[in-house]
Amino acid sequence: MRAMVLSGRGALQLREVPVPRPAAGQVLVRVRACGVCRTDLHVVDGELPHPKPEVVPGHEIVGEVDGRRVGVPWLGWTCGVCAFCKSGRENLCALARFTGYQLDGGYAEYAVADERYCFALPERYGDAEAAPLLCAGLIGHRALRMAGDARRIGFYGFGAAAHLIAQVAVLEGREVYAFTRAGDAQAQQFARDLGARWAGSSLEAPPELLDAAIIFAPVGALVPAALKAVDKGGVVVCAGIHMSDIPSFPYRLLWGERVVRSVANLTRRDGEEFLALAARSPLHTRVQQFPLEQANEALAALREGRITGAAVLVP
Ligand SMILES: [Zn+2]
Numbered sequence: 001m002r003a004m005v006l007s008g009r010g011a012l013q014l015r016e017v018p019v020p021r022p023a024a025g026q027v028l029v030r031v032r033a034c035g036v037c038r039t040d041l042h043v044v045d046g047e048l049p050h051p052k053p054e055v056v057p058g059h060e061i062v063g064e065v066d067g068r069r070v071g072v073p074w075l076g077w078t079c080g081v082c083a084f085c086k087s088g089r090e091n092l093c094a095l096a097r098f099t100g101y102q103l104d105g106g107y108a109e110y111a112v113a114d115e116r117y118c119f120a121l122p123e124r125y126g127d128a129e130a131a132p133l134l135c136a137g138l139i140g141h142r143a144l145r146m147a148g149d150a151r152r153i154g155f156y157g158f159g160a161a162a163h164l165i166a167q168v169a170v171l172e173g174r175e176v177y178a179f180t181r182a183g184d185a186q187a188q189q190f191a192r193d194l195g196a197r198w199a200g201s202s203l204e205a206p207p208e209l210l211d212a213a214i215i216f217a218p219v220g221a222l223v224p225a226a227l228k229a230v231d232k233g234g235v236v237v238c239a240g241i242h243m244s245d246i247p248s249f250p251y252r253l254l255w256g257e258r259v260v261r262s263v264a265n266l267t268r269r270d271g272e273e274f275l276a277l278a279a280r281s282p283l284h285t286r287v288q289q290f291p292l293e294q295a296n297e298a299l300a301a302l303r304e305g306r307i308t309g310a311a312v313l314v315p
Pocket residue numbers: 078079080081082083084085090093094095096
């Protein structure tokens with residue numbers, strides 16, 4: 001099969017490799033589409049420690065097992081017996097293994113996956129349209145839950161995750177405020193088209209104080225910026241797996257019972273909840289498709305902010 005393989009850092013290489021053989025409990029998935037997530041950029045750039053050598057990235061896999069459509073997410077395996085696993089927090093399992101990082105992922109024609117961690121996908125979405133649901137959607141959903149019942153909610157970074165979760169927030173009757181890179185008029189218009197009440201640059205203050213903010217961009221300087229934008233009692237949720245260092249800031253930005261927290265990975269329950277929601281509600285998933293061989297081009301476009309919505313590879 002063809003696969004895009006990471007050896008060392010930097011670019012992926014197109015290789016012909018054997019089709020993987022499923023072990024006990026695993027299924028062989030014929031990949032129909034695989035989303036390109038910012039986490040893949042962090043893997044390729046060496047910002048996440050100890051990836052599997054020669055890993056195939058990709059953890060938003062839409063594929064087929066014996067004619068049945070399945071989704072394979074980031075969470076690929078957990079121990080099932082530790083205190084985290086036993087208390088509904090398998091996302092924090094120290095032994096967890098992740099797709100496209102410690103396990104080969106979906107930048108290939110085939111992948112293997114542990115059957116217990118695969119999801120059924122709502123039929124209303126095509127293969128490429130369903131791919132971003134599997135991480136951008138799931139992690140965004142978990143981050144939105146961490147924001148509690150915030151009415152006014154800000155999104156820093158309006159990419160794959162924010163474009164899906166903004167729609168969920170609007171459906172739930174919340175007010176969405178979108179913060180993009182300065183001068184990115186296209187992303188700001190895109191946010192308004194999806195129901196944002198206000199869209200501007202992350203350097204600007206919103207017209208009103210927010211109840212919560214979710215930071216999807218991997219930029220630590222956004223943490224104090226978001227704290228300034230939230231009202232007393234507000235929550236700032238960092239939804240990415242990697243972020244540049246957070247600059248020091250005066251305590252008064254945190255004072256007033258403001259909270260800063262991160263969201264790590266996902267549980268299978270998050271996936272089931274979010275995919276049920278996506279089955280009930282017609283979310284518009286905007287995708288830009290690339291052939292599998294152009295994975296490096298897709299990653300470069302994501303890095304440079306040239307993707308509106310989500311990039312998806314198609315073998
Ligand atoms: Zn565990």
